[in-house]
Amino acid sequence: EAQVTQNPRYLITVTGKKLTVTCSQNMxxxxxxxxxxxxxxxxxxxYYSMNVEVTDKGDVPEGYKVSRKEKRNFPLILESPSxxxxxxxxxxxxxxxxxxxxxxxxxxxxxxxx
Amino acid sequence: QKEVEQDPGPLSVPEGAIxxxxxxxxxSAFQYFMWYRQYSRKGPELLMYTYSSGNxxxxxxxxxxxxxxxxxxxxxRDSQPSDSATYLCASxxxxxxxxxxxxxxxxxxxxxxx
Numbered sequence: 001e002a003q004v005t006q007n008p009r010y011l012i013t014v015t016g017k018k019l020t021v022t023c024s025q026n027m028x029x030x031x032x033x034x035x036x037x038x039x040x041x042x043x044x045x046x047y048y049s050m051n052v053e054v055t056d057k058g059d060v061p062e063g064y065k066v067s068r069k070e071k072r073n074f075p076l077i078l079e080s081p082s083x084x085x086x087x088x089x090x091x092x093x094x095x096x097x098x099x100x101x102x103x104x105x106x107x108x109x110x111x112x113x114x
Numbered sequence: 115q116k117e118v119e120q121d122p123g124p125l126s127v128p129e130g131a132i133x134x135x136x137x138x139x140x141x142s143a144f145q146y147f148m149w150y151r152q153y154s155r156k157g158p159e160l161l162m163y164t165y166s167s168g169n170x171x172x173x174x175x176x177x178x179x180x181x182x183x184x185x186x187x188x189x190x191r192d193s194q195p196s197d198s199a200t201y202l203c204a205s206x207x208x209x210x211x212x213x214x215x216x217x218x219x220x221x222x223x224x225x226x227x228x
Contacts, residue, residue: 040122042218043158090158
């Protein structure tokens with residue numbers, strides 16, 4: 001079954017405590033991306049990756065890091081979380097080229113930073 | 115101006131109604147257009163995508179693009195309570211190098227009343 005998994009699904013943490021949200025896909029997709037979703041602001045792209053070792057900033061990259069060492073994994077790292085990073089985070093993967101019909105989102109990670 | 119604009123609604127219709135969901139975009143380079151459905155507390159799921167202008171039909175759903183007016187529409191025929199969700203429009207943009215961004219509208223919340 002085609003799947004994008006994220007862990008953890010829920011996380012409450014404190015300001016400044018480094019955390020990592022993992023994302024994994026089983027479809028051998030080249031393209032992976034992270035989004036945050038906030039009320040009134042919609043889905044905004046944080047970072048994306050075209051392939052292994054190729055990453056680029058989206059619209060709201062400040063305070064986040066990513067890495068793409070393997071094709072299937074694309075972790076999101078918050079080195080020093082702040083309350084304004086409290087949000088719902090989604091990871092997504094998409095087939096290469098213009099294969100837009102192969103596109104899947106993870107179930108989301110709800111992060112609260114106190 | 116945001117590159118993809120979408121009326122957030124909410125939109126409430128009776129069961130069986132024809133629903134029209136709309137977006138506008140500003141970037142003339144956009145060629146592909148997508149519609150997603152997002153149920154409460156779930157990740158978005160791709161409904162349909164279209165290329166350039168014209169219509170695309172899939173069951174009760176029809177996606178329409180008018181490039182001359184930069185207008186994107188999703189029509190739902192014979193709407194059902196199970197169609198109640200937030201609908202998001204989006205467009206990918208592949209620029210130079212590794213630039214491959216996906217820009218979303220803010221989403222329209224639809225409720226179909228039995």
